[in-house]
Amino acid sequence: xxxxxxxxxxxxxxxxxxxxxxxxxxxxxxxxxxxxxxxxxxxxxxxxxxxxxxxxxxxxxxxxxxxxxxxxxxxxxxxxxxxxxxxxxxxxxxxxxxxxxxxxxxxxxxxxxxxxxxxxxxxxxxxxxxxxxxxxxxxxxxxxxxxxxxxxxxxxxxxxxxxxxxxxxxxxxxxxxxxxxxxxxxxxxxxxxxx
Amino acid sequence: xxxxxxxxxxxxxxxxxxxxxxxxxxxxxxxxxxxxxxxxxxxxxxxxxxxxxxxxxxxxxxxxxxxxxxxxxxxxxxxxxxxxxxxxxxxxxxxxxxxxxxxxxxxxxxxxxxxxxxxxxxxxxxxxxxxxxxxxxxxxxxxxxxxxxxxxxxxxxxxxxxxxxxxxxxxxxxxxxxxxxxxxxxxxxxxxxxx
DNA sequence: TCCGGAATGTACTGGTCGGTCCAGTATGGC
DNA sequence: GCCATACTGGACCGACCAGTACATTCCGGA
Numbered sequence: 001x002x003x004x005x006x007x008x009x010x011x012x013x014x015x016x017x018x019x020x021x022x023x024x025x026x027x028x029x030x031x032x033x034x035x036x037x038x039x040x041x042x043x044x045x046x047x048x049x050x051x052x053x054x055x056x057x058x059x060x061x062x063x064x065x066x067x068x069x070x071x072x073x074x075x076x077x078x079x080x081x082x083x084x085x086x087x088x089x090x091x092x093x094x095x096x097x098x099x100x101x102x103x104x105x106x107x108x109x110x111x112x113x114x115x116x117x118x119x120x121x122x123x124x125x126x127x128x129x130x131x132x133x134x135x136x137x138x139x140x141x142x143x144x145x146x147x148x149x150x151x152x153x154x155x156x157x158x159x160x161x162x163x164x165x166x167x168x169x170x171x172x173x174x175x176x177x178x179x180x181x182x183x184x185x186x187x188x189x190x191x192x193x194x195x
Numbered sequence: 196x197x198x199x200x201x202x203x204x205x206x207x208x209x210x211x212x213x214x215x216x217x218x219x220x221x222x223x224x225x226x227x228x229x230x231x232x233x234x235x236x237x238x239x240x241x242x243x244x245x246x247x248x249x250x251x252x253x254x255x256x257x258x259x260x261x262x263x264x265x266x267x268x269x270x271x272x273x274x275x276x277x278x279x280x281x282x283x284x285x286x287x288x289x290x291x292x293x294x295x296x297x298x299x300x301x302x303x304x305x306x307x308x309x310x311x312x313x314x315x316x317x318x319x320x321x322x323x324x325x326x327x328x329x330x331x332x333x334x335x336x337x338x339x340x341x342x343x344x345x346x347x348x349x350x351x352x353x354x355x356x357x358x359x360x361x362x363x364x365x366x367x368x369x370x371x372x373x374x375x376x377x378x379x380x381x382x383x384x385x386x387x388x389x390x
Numbered sequence: 391t392c393c394g395g396a397a398t399g400t401a402c403t404g405g406t407c408g409g410t411c412c413a414g415t416a417t418g419g420c
Numbered sequence: 421g422c423c424a425t426a427c428t429g430g431a432c433c434g435a436c437c438a439g440t441a442c443a444t445t446c447c448g449g450a
Contacts, residue, residue, distance in 0.1 A: 003447080003448080005446090005447085030436085030437060030438085031437075031438065031439085032437075032438095042438085042439075042440095043440095043441095043442095046438095046439070046440080052438065052439065053438070053439090
């Protein structure tokens with residue numbers, strides 16, 4: 001029902017759409033563009049995504065969401081020392097700075113994610129998982145006595161995610177990662193110093 | 196060249212477009228919708244905005260940007276005591292919570308603002324002004340000895356703006372203001388406690 | 391080798407929407 | 421009151437694009 005070749009083509013279509021959206025915005029992308037970029041045509045596209053653009057968009061959202069988490073590993077999963085937090089922070093800032101305006105996370109949240117309820121669910125799931133990983137990191141730091149017990153891990157993890165999200169959104173508007181760095185550093189300072 | 200009646204019609208068009216965008220997203224809005232809602236037609240629209248949709252969009256961006264700052268006044272302009280910061284915080288959270296998904300700021304930044312370079316300039320200007328107002332507030336608190344001199348006012352103001360921005364973006368994805376509150380409160384805690 | 395389903399190419403369509411045209415009406419200054 | 425100019429209505433056009441139809445080619449298993 002789906003040969004190896006077919007699966008590869010399908011994947012090429014998803015990645016082509018994702019790249020087009022990142023580079024030119026979701027509104028500007030047409031199915032013809034996607035066909036051209038992926039070396040296919042509309043007939044393949046509708047062959048693999050019978051419900052058309054919307055279904056493809058959902059696949060793109062899922063693909064981008066997976067990448068957001070992936071890109072931060074293995075650091076995000078081992079936030080057990082200040083050095084690890086620092087490394088994670090650097091990876092996040094560096095990656096988003098380099099990606100600049102063409103940032104999967106930003107595009108996902110601000111463009112793809114709000115398109116349909118199904119895509120919204122993908123972003124919600126991404127945010128939840130991300131926040132959870134950070135929360136676990138904070139709890140580990142509390143267990144080893146490096147972060148005050150007065151910090152609410154869940155709420156603070158939420159604040160960290162919001163800070164990154166805001167920094168990235170501003171990065172996409174202005175091209176500068178200053179806000180992202182400032183916001184993330186403020187969160188880490190707070191974790192370190194709050195008593 | 197523009198009578199009172201004409202100016203009123205023009206303004207009606209801008210507000211109709213803004214409302215439509217807030218409610219249905221920028222992609223879904225057609226010029227016919229705007230005409231219908233404003234009680235006009237396309238001919239008026241092109242009469243007042245000869246360059247069409249793009250020009251209108253820019254006017255909408257400017258109008259929404261002005262409202263973002265306006266909505267926070269007079270609190271934003273007088274951040275001279277912790278009580279004042281608290282009031283400002285409450286106004287921001289309450290307003291955005293009520294507006295939920297239909298938030299001028301969110302729509303401006305994530306949809307309108309990235310459409311064209313001109314609209315980008317509007318959002319940049321908004322962010323700069325906003326950050327500046329917060330920065331002045333921090334400096335005033337430093338002058339009265341309520342905030343540590345070790346805090347960098349400009350950078351911290353940037354972090355605050357990013358925190359709000361991220362909270363709002365997440366609010367638009369999930370419908371919950373939790374992240375906004377957590378992020379903003381973390382910033383204020385940090386201002387209050389950092390030594 | 392043959393066959394059936396999967397994979398692909400091409401031409402077409404139907405609807406939508408930004409933008410235009412032009413004719414008619416209000417209005418404010420003199 | 422008159423006239424220039426601002427304002428308004430509505431029909432129309434042309435481009436663009438998601439989605440369809442159908443014919444053709446590829447390919448793996450029996």
